Amino acid sequence: MAERAAGGVQSVERVFDILDLMADAGGALTLSELASRTELPPPTIHRLLRTLVGKGYVRQLANRRYSLGPRLIRLGDGANKQLGQIAGPYLAGLVAELQESANMAVLEGDMVLYVAQTPSPHSMRMFTEIGRRAHTHDTGVGKAMLAQLDESTVRGIVGRAGMPPHTEFSIDTPEKLVEHLATIRKQGYSIDDNEQEVGVRCFAVAVPDAPTPTAISVSGPTTRVDAAFGERAVPLLQAAARAIGEEMNRVA
Structure with missing residues (x-):
């Protein structure tokens, strides 16, 4: 993950780190794949993903992978x-x-x-x-x-x-x-x-x-x-x- 910017809001930085990781991977990753590529615990990633899914910036696929959403x-x-x-x-x-x-x-x-x-x-x-x-x-x-x-x-x-x-x-x-x-x-x-x-x-x-x-x-x-x-x-x-x-x- 990228270094945290001085004075940055941690939760916002985490969201963008997740979106960047998904984009770099071609648009879709599982929760476990995201966890392996970050220093965040799975419950934190899941909570952030749930929020992003609710806003339409991420969507959960039938195979349980998460992909970039249409709002982006x-x-x-x-x-x-x-x-x-x-x-x-x-x-x-x-x-x-x-x-x-x-x-x-x-x-x-x-x-x-x-x-x-x-x-x-x-x-x-x-x-x-x-x-x-x-x-x-x-x-x-x-x-x-x-x-x-x-x-x-x-x-x-x-x-x-x-x-x-x-x-x-x-x-x-x-x-x-x-x-x-x-x-x-x-x-x-x-x-x-x-x-x-x-x-x-x-x-x-x-x-x-x-x-x-x-x-x-x-x-x-x-x-x-x-x-x-x-x-x-x-x-x-x-x-x-x-x-x-x-x-x-x-x-x-």
Whole structure:
């Protein structure tokens, strides 16, 4: 469990520790599994879970496991809208400079969730619907976020979500992905090179110090988004990501 914050309310911290553990485990755990991962006695965990179930933030399944509840969706939607509002001006700045669509996404569960976009002015452009979910292993934003995580967490995410090859260029095994993520960490950015859709290339970077794994990207047709484009785009993406991360922390 995380260290208790100075001046924090113990019962509130315990609730969020439990919710974090459930999210990290893919959304569901038994009472005994929660007890083994915390320093709390089972009666305390049970009392907290009973309260969360009553409020709709946790639900008890037929197999006696506890899972994240539907009330959390409303909170998540509100948080994602705020993230999109913070990112909006920076995405617009990227589009003004690069003339290609810019996106922001977060890691929600084991999938990428797109929370903001500013479209390219070109008639032939990439469009990603806000609220769309995608796999992590073959998206620029997904790989940028995975590169910020440890190997066991990465393997857990793709193990639960699967690694469907959307094109012949998609990474299709955890071993290849882990090796690829090491390269992303060294270079400081990721590329979706025809992996989600043939004919489309995307450059992405993670947002540093974000409260949840977050990344921004620019994407467009491979005829325009080439190596020379990447040389211009990556520094701009990195600067925008730093600014977004700083603003997120000011808001927090």
